[in-house]
Amino acid sequence: MTASTPYESYFHVFRDIIRSMHSSNNLQEVLDVAVTKSAAVLDAKGALLRIFNEETERFDVRAACGLGENYLSKGPVSTEKVLSDPSELHRVKIISDIWHAPRVEYPQEAWDEGIRMMVDVPLAIKDQMLGLIRIYLGQRRSFSGHELDFMLTLAEQCACVIERVQLMENQKENFNYLATRMDKMSSLGRMAAGIAHEINNPLAGILLYSSNMRKKVPSEGRLAEGLDIIIKETQRCKVIIQGLLDFSRDTEPKRVPANLNHIVESALGIVENEYHLQHVDIGLRLAKDMVNTLLDGNQIEQVVLNLLLNALHAVAEYGKVTVTTIVDHDAGAIRVEVVDNGCGISQEHQKRIFEPFFSTRPNGTGLGLAISYGIVQNHQGDIRVSSDPGKGTRFVIVLPIRTDAAAGKGLL
Numbered sequence: 355m356t357a358s359t360p361y362e363s364y365f366h367v368f369r370d371i372i373r374s375m376h377s378s379n380n381l382q383e384v385l386d387v388a389v390t391k392s393a394a395v396l397d398a399k400g401a402l403l404r405i406f407n408e409e410t411e412r413f414d415v416r417a418a419c420g421l422g423e424n425y426l427s428k429g430p431v432s433t434e435k436v437l438s439d440p441s442e443l444h445r446v447k448i449i450s451d452i453w454h455a456p457r458v459e460y461p462q463e464a465w466d467e468g469i470r471m472m473v474d475v476p477l478a479i480k481d482q483m484l485g486l487i488r489i490y491l492g493q494r495r496s497f498s499g500h501e502l503d504f505m506l507t508l509a510e511q512c513a514c515v516i517e518r519v520q521l522m523e524n525q526k527e528n529f530n531y532l533a534t535r536m537d538k539m540s541s542l543g544r545m546a547a548g549i550a551h552e553i554n555n556p557l558a559g560i561l562l563y564s565s566n567m568r569k570k571v572p573s574e575g576r577l578a579e580g581l582d583i584i585i586k587e588t589q590r591c592k593v594i595i596q597g598l599l600d601f602s603r604d605t606e607p608k609r610v611p612a613n614l615n616h617i618v619e620s621a622l623g624i625v626e627n628e629y630h631l632q633h634v635d636i637g638l639r640l641a642k643d644m645v646n647t648l649l650d651g652n653q654i655e656q657v658v659l660n661l662l663l664n665a666l667h668a669v670a671e672y673g674k675v676t677v678t679t680i681v682d683h684d685a686g687a688i689r690v691e692v693v694d695n696g697c698g699i700s701q702e703h704q705k706r707i708f709e710p711f712f713s714t715r716p717n718g719t720g721l722g723l724a725i726s727y728g729i730v731q732n733h734q735g736d737i738r739v740s741s742d743p744g745k746g747t748r749f750v751i752v753l754p755i756r757t758d759a760a761a762g763k764g765l766l
């Protein structure tokens with residue numbers, strides 16, 4: 355470094371930025387410090403920090419200092435403008451002629467602000483560009499290699515913090531989403547239980563009287579047709595109500611030692627005919643080393659059955675569904691996976707499929723997965739979904755291997 359290198363100011367800037375990065379989980383605070391300090395250390399008019407927005411694929415302004423409203427109001431810039439050449443990902447770019455630089459989108463506005471030169475410092479991690487700090491200078495000047503090195507080091511630190519804080523913010527968002535969903539599910543469950551109880555008895559009455567009347571009217575004619583419709587629709591209501599009661603009852607599983615392979619085979623036996631009628635192929639791969647575990651066989655069969663029916667509804671004729679059981683000794687768990695090559699589930703719908711009454715099927719009640727979710731939770735297990743719209747869906751049920759007596763008494 356030359357004698358004129360302002361070590362002390364570099365050191366102070368570096369110290370302030372590192373301090374704010376380590377003491378704050380608030381991304382905005384860190385970004386504000388990064389722009390003000392970068393501008394100060396290069397004795398610049400101002401600085402602006404943009405972060406890549408994955409949804410819009412543009413770079414949004416996230417922090418700025420020393421620039422007027424007119425310039426700032428110009429908003430996000432496109433990716434190509436900021437990063438035309440990937441080899442520049444880890445290089446500082448000096449823009450001496452703002453009128454003829456392709457990456458300067460608003461030269462007139464910049465000129466009006468008194469800007470004569472710009473320096474772009476990429477915020478990059480490996481081969482990914484998270485953002486960019488642009489520093490604006492009121493007059494042209496040259497930069498020493500040390501100054502540029504310093505700016506790059508600073509940017510590297512900023513990029514690491516941005517990545518860390520973004521990860522934390524995502525996790526917080528996920529947590530909040532799950533907490534609200536659980537709250538919503540439990541209030542819906544309570545409401546569903548109340549409504550189901552109230553409706554169940556009148557429905558039984560309607561079904562009884564309409565069935566009796568049906569026996570007394572001539573078997574042909576409009577009256578018989580009307581009664582048939584009443585009976586059919588009331589039966590449909592009863593199925594929905596029963597589903598609601600199952601969902602809200604939250605029954606404690608009656609755990610006995612059971613073999614997941616047998617449960618899967620039994621569920622397959624129930625739907626086999628339906629699959630056959632629709633020419634849907636079933637592939638079955640059962641784990642040879644399957645172990646017995648304590649679980650409520652009926653409840654888990656209901657879950658597998660629901661996944662098999664959902665898969666059947668999702669695939670077109672001649673589709674394919676594969677059911678696999680796996681023993682994961684390391685994780686102390688067994689899994690059943692149901693994979694189909696059907697219509698898939700969009701990202702937006704994936705967030706809602708476990709909500710009661712969410713259904714995209716004309717005759718679906720939307721309770722199948724909500725009930726399955728409750729059952730698996732009561733077994734201290736997990737239900738996971740991954741889907742590629744247009745290609746297919748994979749549901750995985752994970753259940754802990756339990757052999758202890760406490761689990762058998764429902765004390766887990």
Ligand SMILES: Nc1ncnc2c1ncn2[C@@H]1O[C@H](COP(=O)(O)OP(=O)(O)OP(=O)(O)O)[C@@H](O)[C@H]1O
Pocket residue numbers: 660664665668694696697698699703707712713714715717718719720721722723724747
């Ligand atoms: N394998 C799958 N492929 C595509 N979409 C699926 C699949 N499994 C579930 N879904 C989506 O999730 C929704 C909710 O499923 P869920 O089993 O809870 O209700 P349903 O099948 O619509 O009705 P039912 O209560 O009769 O089961 C479905 O309507 C469908 O949109």
Ligand SMILES: [Mg+2]
Pocket residue numbers: 660663664718722723
């Ligand atoms: Mg279903």
